[in-house]
Amino acid sequence: MQSNELSNIGLLKEIAEFLNEETDMEQMLQGALQKLLEGTLFETGWIFFIDKKGKQQLIAHDKLPNALKRNECMHLQKGGCWCVSRFQNGELKKASNIIECKRIVNARKKNNEDTNDITHHATVPLLSGQESFGLLNVATPNTIRFSEGELALLESVAFQIGSAIKRIYLTKQEQQVALVQERNRLARDLHDSVNQLLFSVTLTARGGVEMTEQQEIKDTFKEIQNLTQDALTEMRALIWQLRPKGLETGIMEGIKGYGDILGLTLTINVKGVINLPGSMEETLFRIAQEALNNIRKHAGVLKAELYLTVTLTDVLLVVKDEGCGFHMNESKNLPSIGLQSMRDRAYSVGGTVDWVTEWNKGTEILVRLPY
Incomplete structure (x- = not known):
């Protein structure tokens, strides 16, 4: 040789x-x-x-x-x-x-x-x-x-x-499967334990209101009921994030279903044919979830508009509300971990996220992902 x-x-x-x-x-x-x-x-x-x-x-x-x-x-x-x-x-x-x-x-x-x-x-x-x-x-x-x-x-x-x-x-696919399985396990555990416990507390507080004649105690039970109901809504939203039901029928149905969980009324507009890879649907869905979370918690309104446009090269998602807005400082530092999470998710697939917002003039979130 x-x-x-x-x-x-x-x-x-x-x-x-x-x-x-x-x-x-x-x-x-x-x-x-x-x-x-x-x-x-x-x-x-x-x-x-x-x-x-x-x-x-x-x-x-x-x-x-x-x-x-x-x-x-x-x-x-x-x-x-x-x-x-x-x-x-x-x-x-x-x-x-x-x-x-x-x-x-x-x-x-x-x-x-x-x-x-x-x-x-x-x-x-x-x-x-x-x-x-x-x-x-x-x-x-x-x-x-x-x-x-x-x-x-x-x-x-x-x-x-x-x-x-x-x-x-193949290794990445196996990791994704394992991740989905772990999310499903956590969602089941939360539903079977914490979710049911919160529901029981809500019923108990409601019963406490009916069992007493003292207004101060009634008010206390009502406050417990309201706080527990809020926690129950948060828990159901968390379970939905871990195991979204609706993506199998389309990303916009999944986003609309999540909005329903949060008590939001969504107006949805779509342009182009939605035939996205699973990984891109997951990214868009998680970004939209965070945007809807922010509207429910901070905007002071329960309505939002979503626009999804699919072209040959890009996917553009716009989430718009007419709430209180927020202040973006000159250094461009994002005011919350949730907003940074949205930006990180977009950057991870080569995309961008931008915000147009002013006090008392609402917020518009612009998401662009390469397709």
Whole structure:
């Protein structure tokens, strides 16, 4: 066996061990790419994730020339090219030499920085069975074509990476299932214990009002009844948050059902076809829940308007009330943990949340998520 074959086997083993140990997607891809470049003559590389709609994301890169690194890898982030087009059409099945890369050409034309004599690259799809995730591209200065052996090595590494990507996705799905199961368990426990106990206290307080003639004691029992009823409403809302009944019939039905639990009257307006991924529905639902919670607790009104607009690229949710509003300070610090939670949920999927509010002029919450 020749020395370079032994070297390739050692490299594949090292990369496989690293992939098996890593659980964070971006760190895994970045580390695998670095090991590939360190163990071969490939000088630079980058990895695209490409979804079913053709949207691409530069998720890892290493040792890029200045022309490609410029403006946060602008030339790699935007525009089309031969390898991405072939991938989207399902025509790219194995490692291939690219005759001329449009991205590298554009970078060389528009920037003064050098491309380090990189003019061409090789590309290979990241696959696992019938699933495709994206592309691995590598390049070397003054190299137009890579040998069959180099392409074969690239395919082997891509196969390892594709399998590792699939493993991480499956692990996340298992975690989501476990999370849902735990939420369901907590919801059942709360319903069977605390919820029933609060209901019993409400009935007892109501009976206490009827059993006494002393007005002071009556007032005390009435106060206990009112406080317990509020706590019962809060508990039912919490149970609904843990195990929302209604998402199976659509997100807007789920939000409307939650509004009913809180005693809110909602006017709902929808534009576009609602056919969202489960994770996006969950994010929108949780943000809407927090918005409705804030209206019930702080706005001083029991009515709200919801507008959901779905386009080819974005989902826009607007929650509007005509309540008392609140003050946003100049430093943009959010005045409650709930508002920060809404922003964090949106940011976690690449979206944004903004507020338009003034004292005694109501509040409008604008949520935009990439679709």
